[in-house]
Amino acid sequence: MRILVTGGAGFIGSHLIDRLMEQGHEVLCLDNFYTGHKRNILKWLDHPYFELIRHDITEPIRLEVDQVYHLACPASPVHYQFNPVKTIKTNVLGTLYMLGLAKRVQARFLLASTSEVYGDPDVHPQPEEYRGNVNCTGLRACYDEGKRVAETLAFEYYREHKVDIRVARIFNTYGPRMLENDGRVVSNFIVQALKGEPLTVYGDGSQTRSFCYVSDLVDGLMRLMNGEYIGPINIGNPGEYTILELAQKIQNMINPDAELVYKPLPEDDPKQRQPDITKAKTWLGWQPTVPLNEGLKLTIEDFKHRLGK
Ligand code: NAD
Ligand code: UDP
Numbered sequence: 001m002r003i004l005v006t007g008g009a010g011f012i013g014s015h016l017i018d019r020l021m022e023q024g025h026e027v028l029c030l031d032n033f034y035t036g037h038k039r040n041i042l043k044w045l046d047h048p049y050f051e052l053i054r055h056d057i058t059e060p061i062r063l064e065v066d067q068v069y070h071l072a073c074p075a076s077p078v079h080y081q082f083n084p085v086k087t088i089k090t091n092v093l094g095t096l097y098m099l100g101l102a103k104r105v106q107a108r109f110l111l112a113s114t115s116e117v118y119g120d121p122d123v124h125p126q127p128e129e130y131r132g133n134v135n136c137t138g139l140r141a142c143y144d145e146g147k148r149v150a151e152t153l154a155f156e157y158y159r160e161h162k163v164d165i166r167v168a169r170i171f172n173t174y175g176p177r178m179l180e181n182d183g184r185v186v187s188n189f190i191v192q193a194l195k196g197e198p199l200t201v202y203g204d205g206s207q208t209r210s211f212c213y214v215s216d217l218v219d220g221l222m223r224l225m226n227g228e229y230i231g232p233i234n235i236g237n238p239g240e241y242t243i244l245e246l247a248q249k250i251q252n253m254i255n256p257d258a259e260l261v262y263k264p265l266p267e268d269d270p271k272q273r274q275p276d277i278t279k280a281k282t283w284l285g286w287q288p289t290v291p292l293n294e295g296l297k298l299t300i301e302d303f304k305h306r307l308g309k
Contacts, residue, residue: 090146
């Protein structure tokens with residue numbers, strides 16, 4: 001198959017491309033390199049079945065493909081809040097153009113949505129039926145509301161134009177190739193511990209997250225794309241940890257003497273997050289297999305290598 005991956009030079013996109021290339025597909029990687037990097041896809045650049053397209057999805061583009069994995073959008077609060085209007089354009093205009101492309105060539109279209117559509121949830125764990133608690137004027141809204149509109153667009157293209165959609169709600173994912181300056185908690189703590197800097201815990205660290213290793217996530221996305229269930233469907237690891245527990249875990253794995261410092265909690269930071277993955281188990285036969293300790297070990301190795309430690 002010929003498969004388009006938008007955001008393919010990013011963290012999740014590049015791992016997905018590795019799997020698709022290994023399966024023998026022809027892959028088009030489209031990216032504007034805002035948070036993505038050529039080094040993530042370097043090994044495929046000379047491959048005859050691989051094509052790299054530098055393009056910003058807020059502009060239309062014509063391509064002929066069988067499937068579209070639509071991942072292009074900065075995922076870390078630091079990056080999506082840097083230019084919030086651009087984040088909205090990427091989610092709204094970008095998704096609109098990519099759905100238009102899928103409609104024109106009758107490609108199957110998978111949207112990488114997010115657990116952020118649940119906002120600061122007052123239902124725990126979060127099932128897909130939960131409609132969320134998003135502050136539509138807050139600092140995270142450009143991303144949260146952007147993704148909510150992206151889901152709406154996908155479902156309207158499905159109802160009105162019969163586009164063959166799939167919608168994945170991705171929960172916090174980590175692994176090798178996360179950016180060093182990404183600002184997300186796993187990469188921050190690992191980089192800080194490796195550099196001998198204090199680990200920055202926001203708030204009192206009692207807020208929770210559930211961390212999914214990237215290979216598990218990619219497996220879930222591919223099952224969704226190639227199955228019959230449309231979604232929306234949660235894909236994440238239900239293992240739930242407080243941020244303080246995560247800091248202590250990484251501290252113990254890298255440098256037990258590393259200091260913890262407490263910084264103010266960012267605005268609208270969700271207090272708890274844990275996916276209910278009943279649907280993924282039922283419809284995709286999927287559940288995560290990589291325990292947090294093992295995934296962290298692999299991620300730490302990658303950062304050590306990149307930081308020359
Ligand atoms: P990432 O920032 O590493 O990757 C995003 C990629 O999209 C980058 O390569 C970036 O350069 C590209 N991009 C951004 N704006 C673009 C534009 N306008 N035109 C073309 N390319 C553009 O992030 P990631 O963690 O790999 O996330 C991938 C997708 O998964 C995103 O849609 C994100 O919202 C979703 N997601 C990720 C997580 C997570 O924990 N990593 C959680 C929920 C949802
Ligand atoms: N966080 C933290 N220290 C950091 C970075 C993040 O304590 O250096 C916290 C952040 O406030 C949030 C959690 O870790 O409660 C996860 O943050 P991340 O940005 O990774 O993801 P998101 O908030 O989008 O789930």
